[in-house]
Amino acid sequence: MIRAINDILRRIPVPVIWLAGALPFALLLWDTFTGGLGADPVQAIEHRLGRTALYLLVAGLAVTPLLRLTGISLMRFRRALGVLCFAYALPHVLAWVVFDMGLLWSQMGQDLLKRRYLLFGLVAFLMLLPLAxxxxxxxxxxxxxxxxxxxxxxxxxxxxxxxxxWVWAVKVNEREPYFWLFAILLILGFRVLIRGRVSWGRVLGRV
Structure with a gap:
């Protein structure tokens, strides 16, 4: 069964992932030009770009755990997922800088110091930049x-x-940000566990 799934995945060209990854942006453009963004279009643009970037980031992180737990390999698509993540993170940040802050750099600096979630988001973006x-x-x-x-x-x-x-950015009791934070912690914890097993295996192998 796993071999059949991997055979199917190997037949999928990587450009298909790029096309699928572009769909949320195309839908965002459609809603922008058709008035489907609601009462606060700037906030809607920022949030949708940011959420899509996070979904793609988690998808990329989940590739290795998925392989180890199930044998299903999405390794061919991991680079595309990472670049697509940044492709949404960049306009997410630019939307805040240009539309929300109006390129007022002093105001941006004050907001970064006052609102911790903005600082965390900016630092994360700067970390992703060299990776992209x-x-x-x-x-x-x-x-x-x-x-x-x-x-x-x-x-x-x-x-x-x-x-x-995302968790600290929400102003109401939303469950989704906590779900995704838990998913990130779960994936990172799994990687730490696997790394620890590998390290102990090497140590025991030398004894």
Whole structure:
């Protein structure tokens, strides 16, 4: 069964993921031009871009746990998921800078100091920036595989900050942000557990 699923996944071209990842943005554009964003279109744009970025980030993080737990491999699509995540995170930040803050840099600085969730979100974005820039084969060759992997471990603290960013941004009792923060913590905890097992296995193997 798992082999059949993986055979099907291997037949799916990576560009299909890019096209699927572009659909939320296309729907956002449609709602923007047809007046479907509600009473506060700026907030709707920011929130939809941010949520989509988070969904893609969690999807990328879940690839390795899914492989280890079920044997289903989505490794071919992980890079596309990561770049798509940043492709939504960038306009999410720009929407806040341009539409919400009106390019008022001093006001932005004050808001970052006053509202912790904004600071967490910005730091997470800055962590994701070098990952997006180096998500190509040329960067892997220039950095070397080991250094490239070390750099891309920034995705883990970035994901945690993104989860906290959403939880602290909500002003009402919403369950969804807590669900996604829990999902991020679960994935990160699983990776720590697996890493610990591997380390102990190596130690015991040398005894």
């Amino acid at each position: 820039v180096t998500s190509n084969n040329l960067s892997i060759r220039r950095l070397g595989g080991m250094q490239w992997r070390k750099l891309h471990k920034l995705v883990y603290p970035a994901a945690l900050l993104v989860g906290l960013h």
